[in-house]
Amino acid sequence: MAAVGFLVESKGAAQREARSSAGWKRQLMKLAAGQIRLAATDLGNHLACRHLTTLDLAVAEGKRVAPDWAAPDLAVIRERGERHEREYLAHLCAQGLTVDNLSHIRHQEEKRLLQETLGLMERGTDVIAQGALGDGEWFGRPDVLRRVAAPSKRWAWSYEVADTKLARETKATTILQLSLYSELLGKIQGTTPEFLWVIPPGEGFAGEKYRVSEYAAYYRYVKARLIEAVGSGKHGGAALGGADRGAAARKAVPADAGQYSLGFANEIATVEATYPEPVEHCLICKWFRECDAQRRADDHLSLVADMRRQQRDQFEAWNAGTVAKLAALPIPLEQKPRHGSKEAYVRMREQARV
Known part of the structure; x- marks a missing residue:
């Protein structure tokens, strides 16, 4: 099994943002029939930045308008990603497989997308590109659904999810996204897929396969924390995911969650009011200008060069919480x-005076 790097880094984040920002690929939470409908992109966004979830929720509820801004290099990355996907589909066609591509249907036409995808699955199409999966509370558009010989409860065949990715190293956000797709797919065909696939560039398009069950606990953990962070998904009614989302989230946390989340453990351990802490995702986030302006208005300690979060916490405890x-x-x-040497903190103090 290929190793998974559970680290957010700017290049991988830019690739995810570029693909989610492309017209028909853009899938974010929205308010539908009084209930918040979440998408695969929201899982990755929450892992990258909890404050981003807060901002996207405000947009979904009509309380804010998302900025019309994108990092300059996203268009180039988007074009490369779409070219990689086209080349992979051409490779499958060359193998004699039947490929049905639904990319011409806009993501806003969710009902049509879901119906078309189900129809192709019922007919046993070999490959379904840019189909749609959903259950009313979640929605997503996997790059590829591939038919496999293993029977499902519904048909004499079943499907597994594959996503084309430019990154050479598979990220945690990719596994989360594909885990959601696999869960939604399992609800449709009555059988959870055994594997999920990542297709990086390379001769022969040799995919990397991951066993769905091995990442299920980590996926449930992050998914439950996102649901709890979103809050009441049904205004004036039942909450998204059930009446007691908090209890559901706590129940979903596996005893060994730390080994999956690694550096993200502290970021998603609690649900609380969020602040635009600087993270890697800021480099390509549409909200960067607004968040940066807030940090500057607050004279936030993150403005001090090279200061770590641990050091900021210490200075705040010493009532030195601004520059x-x-x-x-x-x-x-x-x-x-509490941590580190006095000399390191003195250097930060001197840096603040610059």
């Missing part, structure tokens, strides 16, 4: 920091 207060912090330090 101005930090610059005025008496030297020598009166207290020993």
Whole structure:
């Protein structure tokens, strides 16, 4: 089994953003019939930045308007990603497989997309490109659904999900996205797919396969935290995912969640009011200008070059929670920091004075 790197890095994030921003590929949470409908993109966004979930929710509820801005290099990455997908589909056609492509249907036409996809699955089409999967609460458009010989409860065949990715290293967000697709697919065909596939560039398009069950606990954990962060999905009625989402989220947290989430454990461990903390995703996020303006207005400690989150927490505990207060912090330090050396904190204090 191929190794999965559970790290967010700017290039991989840019590739995800470019693909989710492309016209018919854009799938974000929205308010439908009084209920918040979530999408695969929302899982990756929540993992990258909890504050992004807060902002997207406000847009879905009509409380805010999303900025009309995109990182300059996204168009190039988007074109490369779409070319990679076209080449993969051409490769499948050359193998004699029947490929039905639904990319001409806009993502806003969800009902039509779901019906067309189901019809192709019922006919046993070899490959379905840009189909749609949904259950009313979640929606997604996997790059490819491939028929496999294993029977499902519904048909004498079944399908597995494959996504074309430019990144050479598979990211946690990719596994989360494909895990959601696999869950939705399992509801349709009555049988959970055994594998999910990532198709990176390369001769022969040798895919990387991952066993769905091996990542199920991690997927349920992040999914439950997102549902809890979104809050009541049905205004004036039942909440998304059930009446007690908090209990559901706590129940979904596996005992070994830490080994899956690694660096993200602290980011998704609690549900609370969010702040635009600077993260890797900021480099390509449409909300960057607004969040950056808020940090500057707040004189936030993240404006001090090279300061770590742990150091910011310590300065806040010392009542030096702004750049101005930090610059005025008496030297020598009166207290020993909980982590690291006094010298490192003195350097941060001097940096704040620049």
